[in-house]
Amino acid sequence: MILKVIGGIMILSACGVLGIAAANKYSLRPKDIRRFRASIQMLETEIIYGCTPLPHAFNNISAKVEGPLKNFYSMISDELNGGCSYNLDTTWSKGVNKLVGETFLKSADKDLIAGFGKVLGSSDREDQKKHFELFYIQLKQHEEAAEEERHKNEKMYKTLGFLSGLVIFILLV
Amino acid sequence: MNHYKIHEVLKYMPKEIKGMIEKMQPLLLESMEEVRLRQNKPIILYGGGREYIIDKNGQLVFDPRNAYACTLEDIKNAVSLITNFSLYSFEDDIRNGFVTIEGGHRVGICGKAVLENGRIRTFRDISFINYRVARQVLGAADKVLNHIIKIDNSIYNTLIISPPQCGKTTILRDIVRQISGGIPSMGFKGKKVGLIDERNEIAACSMGLPKNDVGIRTDVLDGCPKAEGILIMIRSMSPEVIATDEIGRNDDAGAVLDAINAGVKIITTIHGSDIEDFLRKPALEKLHKNLFERYIIMSRRQGVGTLEAVLDINYKVLKNGLTKERNL
Numbered sequence: 367m368i369l370k371v372i373g374g375i376m377i378l379s380a381c382g383v384l385g386i387a388a389a390n391k392y393s394l395r396p397k398d399i400r401r402f403r404a405s406i407q408m409l410e411t412e413i414i415y416g417c418t419p420l421p422h423a424f425n426n427i428s429a430k431v432e433g434p435l436k437n438f439y440s441m442i443s444d445e446l447n448g449g450c451s452y453n454l455d456t457t458w459s460k461g462v463n464k465l466v467g468e469t470f471l472k473s474a475d476k477d478l479i480a481g482f483g484k485v486l487g488s489s490d491r492e493d494q495k496k497h498f499e500l501f502y503i504q505l506k507q508h509e510e511a512a513e514e515e516r517h518k519n520e521k522m523y524k525t526l527g528f529l530s531g532l533v534i535f536i537l538l539v
Numbered sequence: 540m541n542h543y544k545i546h547e548v549l550k551y552m553p554k555e556i557k558g559m560i561e562k563m564q565p566l567l568l569e570s571m572e573e574v575r576l577r578q579n580k581p582i583i584l585y586g587g588g589r590e591y592i593i594d595k596n597g598q599l600v601f602d603p604r605n606a607y608a609c610t611l612e613d614i615k616n617a618v619s620l621i622t623n624f625s626l627y628s629f630e631d632d633i634r635n636g637f638v639t640i641e642g643g644h645r646v647g648i649c650g651k652a653v654l655e656n657g658r659i660r661t662f663r664d665i666s667f668i669n670y671r672v673a674r675q676v677l678g679a680a681d682k683v684l685n686h687i688i689k690i691d692n693s694i695y696n697t698l699i700i701s702p703p704q705c706g707k708t709t710i711l712r713d714i715v716r717q718i719s720g721g722i723p724s725m726g727f728k729g730k731k732v733g734l735i736d737e738r739n740e741i742a743a744c745s746m747g748l749p750k751n752d753v754g755i756r757t758d759v760l761d762g763c764p765k766a767e768g769i770l771i772m773i774r775s776m777s778p779e780v781i782a783t784d785e786i787g788r789n790d791d792a793g794a795v796l797d798a799i800n801a802g803v804k805i806i807t808t809i810h811g812s813d814i815e816d817f818l819r820k821p822a823l824e825k826l827h828k829n830l831f832e833r834y835i836i837m838s839r840r841q842g843v844g845t846l847e848a849v850l851d852i853n854y855k856v857l858k859n860g861l862t863k864e865r866n867l
Binding site: 488 | 550553554616619620622623624625626627628630633660661
């Protein structure tokens, strides 16, 4: 009897954890987008008010953020400063690819962010400001879509995980 | 020295073009003064008064049709490199038509001007780029220093007159270095020099530190408009000598006048090929009346940095480089 109870608890918790992991994919994406957006706001401040050249600006931001974003900005800054990059667009895309691999951002987010690298730094301040504003709107849309998806899926996957554990348990007993 | 200089410039060129130019003979490469990129046109280099066209393997060619033609991508990447990937932080420089890169080298750019209220706001579609290799020549001012220095350990207000590309900035830089450092062989003690380096060419500051040697008693106001800079210098750093490059506007003249009236000595330059060119500039009218005590006139007749003449306050020739006596 004791064995049955222990086995049951193990099955239930394992399935529960699986469900939470599946749900995380949805619940963490909006957070990642928000975090990224906050870092882009710092970048805008650096560009519009500080007029800081991008390699320095990236370096400054990398000191203020944490986790994968920190790696993202410091990698780009290092490449631009190290003189091994001849083109911001390619370096930025490379960084974005890596960032998407380390976070819960989707490939749709990747395309949007990578596209921003084409306009970043390539015009005067007034123009850059417009690009930033447009980028915020697009990021916001992605965030809302991600939020909606989370709403739909997060609870479902969590319950599903737990319930499937229960089903297996009942079937086995 | 110069070998090192051209490599400073090459760092700001797109990878492919850098590769091509680096394949040139080292001796030839060292002598380069200008590298020109034009969209869909061959890369042309100038050095030692000669022109060189190269193909994609870095070989010299005579027929421009065999040369490597710059692509739109090359030009874009070049612009992105010279502006440190940040066009917005060079807005003012671009409006003036050039950017100064690390090492004090100038990169001229041309394209479609975007106007706002009749004034240039920025350049769009940049398609012509000219890299100019700047070099510091220690001792460039040796031949004129004895005319600038007064007996009482002071100096004369000096104006250097020279067409572009004749070593005007080079000689100014060396004058600043020697006046600031002091010249033991002439018994001249160093003076406090205030250098207003509007275009970052004389001292070539990077992160606030001069990359060129401008002497130990020199304060550099980097990237500051001349007229304002001169006044700030007088107020804040109590200089004995103020040096600045290429005055030309009305307010520059006013500020120079203020400095002279404040008892500060001035060393500056203008574009022109002789003293008449200076006297013809209406914007500098305030300075025409015997304010400068020495005029140094330069050309490139016998190579960059040829000294044509030194005139005194009454335009009398003190030293004649090449030409026959010229009295006004």
